[in-house]
Amino acid sequence: MPGPAADVTRLAAATKRLFEDLSDESVEASAAWTVAPSTMEEAALVLRAAADARMPTRFYGGGTHMDYGYRGDFELVVTTSRLNRVVDWQPEDLTVVVEAGVPISTLEETIGERNQTAVLPEAFGRATVGGVVAAGLSGYRRFRYGPTRDRVLQVGLAAGYGRVIAGGGPVVKSSTGYGVPRLATGSFGSLGLVGWVMLKLWSRPRATASIQIDEAAAAASTYRPLAVLETSEGSFLYLGGDPQQVTAEIASVDGEVRSGLHWPIPISNRIRLEFRVPPRLLRQAIDWAQRVDAARWIAEHGVGRVEAGVDAIEPKAIQAARAWAETNGGALIVASTHDPEIDPWGTPPVSIEIQRRIKQAFDPFSICNPGIFPGGL
Amino acid sequence: MIGYGLPHFPMTRASSVDDSSGVVARLIGVLGSERVHTHPLDLLVFGKDAGVTPGEAAVVVLPESTDEVAAVVRVATAAGVPVVARGAGTGLAGGAVPTSACVLVVLTRMNEIFEVDEVGRTAWVGAGLVNEALSNAVADHGLLFAPDPASQQTATIGGNVGTNAGGPHCLAEGSTIAHVLGMEVVTGDGEVMMVGGAAPDPLGYDLRGLFVGSEGTLGIVTRVLVRLVEVPPQLETMLISFVDVSDAARAVSEVIAEGVVPAALELMDGPMIEAVENFVHAGLPVGPGAVLLAEVSGHSVGVAADAALVREIAVLNGATEIRVARDEDDRALLWKGRKAAFGAIAQSAPDYYLNDTVVPRTRFVDVLDEIYAIAERYELRLLNLIHAGDGNFHPIVSYDAAEAGMTEKVIDATHEMVRAAVAAGGTLSGEHGIGIEKRDLMPEVFSADDLDAQERIRDAFDPLRLLNPGKVLPEGSRCLDRPPT
Numbered sequence: 030m031p032g033p034a035a036d037v038t039r040l041a042a043a044t045k046r047l048f049e050d051l052s053d054e055s056v057e058a059s060a061a062w063t064v065a066p067s068t069m070e071e072a073a074l075v076l077r078a079a080a081d082a083r084m085p086t087r088f089y090g091g092g093t094h095m096d097y098g099y100r101g102d103f104e105l106v107v108t109t110s111r112l113n114r115v116v117d118w119q120p121e122d123l124t125v126v127v128e129a130g131v132p133i134s135t136l137e138e139t140i141g142e143r144n145q146t147a148v149l150p151e152a153f154g155r156a157t158v159g160g161v162v163a164a165g166l167s168g169y170r171r172f173r174y175g176p177t178r179d180r181v182l183q184v185g186l187a188a189g190y191g192r193v194i195a196g197g198g199p200v201v202k203s204s205t206g207y208g209v210p211r212l213a214t215g216s217f218g219s220l221g222l223v224g225w226v227m228l229k230l231w232s233r234p235r236a237t238a239s240i241q242i243d244e245a246a247a248a249a250s251t252y253r254p255l256a257v258l259e260t261s262e263g264s265f266l267y268l269g270g271d272p273q274q275v276t277a278e279i280a281s282v283d284g285e286v287r288s289g290l291h292w293p294i295p296i297s298n299r300i301r302l303e304f305r306v307p308p309r310l311l312r313q314a315i316d317w318a319q320r321v322d323a324a325r326w327i328a329e330h331g332v333g334r335v336e337a338g339v340d341a342i343e344p345k346a347i348q349a350a351r352a353w354a355e356t357n358g359g360a361l362i363v364a365s366t367h368d369p370e371i372d373p374w375g376t377p378p379v380s381i382e383i384q385r386r387i388k389q390a391f392d393p394f395s396i397c398n399p400g401i402f403p404g405g406l
Numbered sequence: 407m408i409g410y411g412l413p414h415f416p417m418t419r420a421s422s423v424d425d426s427s428g429v430v431a432r433l434i435g436v437l438g439s440e441r442v443h444t445h446p447l448d449l450l451v452f453g454k455d456a457g458v459t460p461g462e463a464a465v466v467v468l469p470e471s472t473d474e475v476a477a478v479v480r481v482a483t484a485a486g487v488p489v490v491a492r493g494a495g496t497g498l499a500g501g502a503v504p505t506s507a508c509v510l511v512v513l514t515r516m517n518e519i520f521e522v523d524e525v526g527r528t529a530w531v532g533a534g535l536v537n538e539a540l541s542n543a544v545a546d547h548g549l550l551f552a553p554d555p556a557s558q559q560t561a562t563i564g565g566n567v568g569t570n571a572g573g574p575h576c577l578a579e580g581s582t583i584a585h586v587l588g589m590e591v592v593t594g595d596g597e598v599m600m601v602g603g604a605a606p607d608p609l610g611y612d613l614r615g616l617f618v619g620s621e622g623t624l625g626i627v628t629r630v631l632v633r634l635v636e637v638p639p640q641l642e643t644m645l646i647s648f649v650d651v652s653d654a655a656r657a658v659s660e661v662i663a664e665g666v667v668p669a670a671l672e673l674m675d676g677p678m679i680e681a682v683e684n685f686v687h688a689g690l691p692v693g694p695g696a697v698l699l700a701e702v703s704g705h706s707v708g709v710a711a712d713a714a715l716v717r718e719i720a721v722l723n724g725a726t727e728i729r730v731a732r733d734e735d736d737r738a739l740l741w742k743g744r745k746a747a748f749g750a751i752a753q754s755a756p757d758y759y760l761n762d763t764v765v766p767r768t769r770f771v772d773v774l775d776e777i778y779a780i781a782e783r784y785e786l787r788l789l790n791l792i793h794a795g796d797g798n799f800h801p802i803v804s805y806d807a808a809e810a811g812m813t814e815k816v817i818d819a820t821h822e823m824v825r826a827a828v829a830a831g832g833t834l835s836g837e838h839g840i841g842i843e844k845r846d847l848m849p850e851v852f853s854a855d856d857l858d859a860q861e862r863i864r865d866a867f868d869p870l871r872l873l874n875p876g877k878v879l880p881e882g883s884r885c886l887d888r889p890p891t
């Protein structure tokens with residue numbers, strides 16, 4: 030468990046100098062030190078020093094998902110604000126190597142020049158590539174293109190034990206060693222700092238349209254739409270492809286059509302609940318969101334994710350819904366609450382013992398985002 | 407026989423289990439004597455896969471349930487005997503080939519389809535189910551299992567998970583990793599554990615993602631929850647001929663660069679075409695050039711547009727003939743040549759060595775040229791079968807191992823080809839895995855620190871190193887035992 034506020038006097042002089050040299054004032058963080066390495070080697074040095082001093086360390090990207098997971102007190106914050114380069118974009122290969130601190134908006138703008146997309150979350154705010162990968166977040170278009178983790182081809186990690194490692198392969202298809210990129214994606218910084226990734230890209234469809242439909246089931250007449258969302262504001266079908274194809278598909282569906290992709294406004298209520306259930310149970314999760322009078326909700330058909338926003342909720346209601354989700358092989362995640370009675374993750378996975386050993390192997394002194402991960406890892 | 411070549415490869419000989427430890431007797435206690443094999447012939451047959459590395463098992467077992475697999479693992483590991491998982495043994499990298507006396511766990515009897523969810527488009531299947539049997543079983547629902555290795559009539563889903571298998575249609579659909587949602591596994595302690603599941607993004611680390619491609623070194627997969635995809639409403643299949651293989655390669659690069667992702671883009675060079683024609687007479691244009699088998703799928707209108715673009719690019723790059731399949735029979739005929747390729751190679755020479763390596767698609771043309779140059783320098787007969795859309799090469803050297811020094815020469819040449827791919831920014835394997843074959847090449851693509859990190863992962867699952875030892879990671883990868891102080 031993270032200790033009390035940093036006892037800066039205990040830091041070795043060299044460590045203090047390192048932290049001062051790399052100090053980052055652009056981020057408002059409550060920890061004693063905030064540093065921004067600009068290379069992987071610097072990041073590893075910082076983590077080695079933090080491990081030596083047993084300093085609980087938090088990683089900070091765009092700061093959009095800091096409310097996930099268990100809370101903790103941190104003495105050191107490592108930001109990715111100086112790991113901010115689009116290193117190598119190969120438009121003809123549809124791949125890009127990008128550092129963690131690059132905002133999604135910047136990446137999409139860069140590769141948009143050649144009409145490509147990394148298919149990261151659509152409503153990104155200030156989110157960074159590293160933050161999204163570390164949190165394992167996917168956009169709505171995963172319905173067609175699969176989740177983000179399928180597109181992380183390579184990852185560079187400053188591991189909690191203070192070494193720089195890379196995993197995966199610099200190609201779109203590989204069976205070469207263990208899936209380190211898979212392990213890092215969704216690890217919430219618990220193994221180390223995700224410093225860069227190589228992503229597989231897709232071409233943006235030549236034509237797109239958003240259709241407000243009466244019932245999400247109407248989408249069944251289209252082949253692989255980009256997304257089918259059912260929300261508190263209505264149901265929407267998102268189409269993309271060849272212009273003539275999109276025109277033909279629009280003609281086969283009833284509903285109000287807008288050209289382009291108009292995604293829901295992100296949920297920003299005080300408490301955000303996220304069901305992850307087998308897709309066939311989506312209806313029940315939606316019913317629950319309606320029953321608890323969620324201010325807003327967004328359900329992803331064919332994916333099994335329902336996000337709901339509420340301003341207040343009884344912990345008991347969460348427990349019951351979570352029990353249902355977990356019994357069915359899913360989860361209910363609660364973000365942005367500061368109510369200590371509400372568990373953000375719920376029951377840890379049955380593989381927790383192996384998960385613990387992985388954490389131990391990569392972060393032997395438990396300094397990397399300690400305690401925030403499922404199971405308190 | 408396909409692929410059981412290279413008899414002169416250095417043999418990894420397993421001494422038989424010293425049954426003073428009573429392992430065989432205890433295994434018989436668990437499975438009965440019919441499903442525990444120690445006959446030397448069985449040990450020899452099951453000691454090989456379809457690749458070039460021979461080995462020998464100590465005892466072969468055929469469990470029929472997860473509980474039996476768990477009991478087998480407990481018996482073996484309690485005695486300190488390694489456990490090697492094996493599906494159909496069609497692997498080409500030696501992943502299922504024992505490197506020491508071991509219990510070889512053959513999963514082919516665990517081939518049940520437990521549950522198909524047509525609405526959620528998933529199925530729970532036994533790890534020993536044959537790949538194609540799954541697609542056949544769900545065809546009536548308009549669904550299929552997308553990974554389609556050329557070995558799909560024999561390879562198992564568990565083996566596909568083990569190697570993260572690919573296939574022609576993995577270009578658009580992704581390899582096995584994109585089609586496995588969860589699995590039941592038996593760990594090194596003989597415990598049964600679930601990883602992943604039908605719900606998206608399960609909590610914690612993505613152990614499912616680690617298991618895929620782990621070649622039996624993290625546990626034994628007993629059941630798999632697979633994702634099924636809709637059979638596309640429309641397909642257009644084209645066989646495009648080129649005078650020069652580089653023209654075909656350039657056309658492929660341009661199609662990808664245009665952002666069109668066809669369902670499949672398979673390339674065969676002249677020598678490959680000739681071997682296929684001699685074998686199946688599929689009507690391929692024999693000559694020095696190359697053929698590109700291109701398939702686009704999806705919505706009927708989109709398919710027409712994409713197919714037109716592929717043709718246009720092909721013509722601009724010197725395509726000499728384009729045959730478009732008119733119906734399903736015609737399509738099957740166009741695919742026939744591609745599917746018969748392995749049989750054709752096996753028939754055309756006493757031995758062959760098929761390699762698997764992958765490069766960034768922008769480097770495709772250059773690396774192909776280099777591969778030809780290497781074969782020429784070594785004076786070897788080279789055939790090429792290429793998953794061109796993802797830059798995944800299968801250079802195949804056909805030869806006669808009875809010729810003195812030939813095997814060594816073939817290995818040297820092949821390693822040079824792999825190095826050429828790595829030098830161009832590629833990696834060791836696109837779909838066959840590392841196994842024994844490429845284990846010692848791992849330092850060519852990973853630093854000592856990178857390999858150490860992979861060893862840490864392995865340790866978390868298998869601290870005793872009893873799960874398929876001697877595979878994937880080279881000896882001594884754990885070089886950083888000291889934590890920082």
Ligand SMILES: Cc1cc2nc3c(=O)[nH]c(=O)nc-3n(C[C@H](O)[C@H](O)[C@H](O)COP(=O)(O)OP(=O)(O)OC[C@H]3O[C@@H](n4cnc5c(N)ncnc54)[C@H](O)[C@@H]3O)c2cc1C
Pocket residue numbers: 408409455456490491492493494495496497498500501502513533534554555556557560561562563564565566567568569570571572573574620621622623625626627628748837838841874
């Ligand atoms: C003619 C031919 C064509 C081929 N074409 C292709 C192709 O197009 N694409 C492609 O990717 N491959 C291809 N291959 C290679 C091979 O078929 C694949 O690697 C396949 O996935 C292996 O499946 P298998 O059941 O034979 O596994 P095996 O060879 O028995 O095992 C492969 C690996 O997986 C592990 N393993 C097997 N079962 C399990 C389990 N239940 N749990 C844990 N680990 C397990 C083994 O230990 C081993 O490391 C081809 C092979 C041949 C002979």
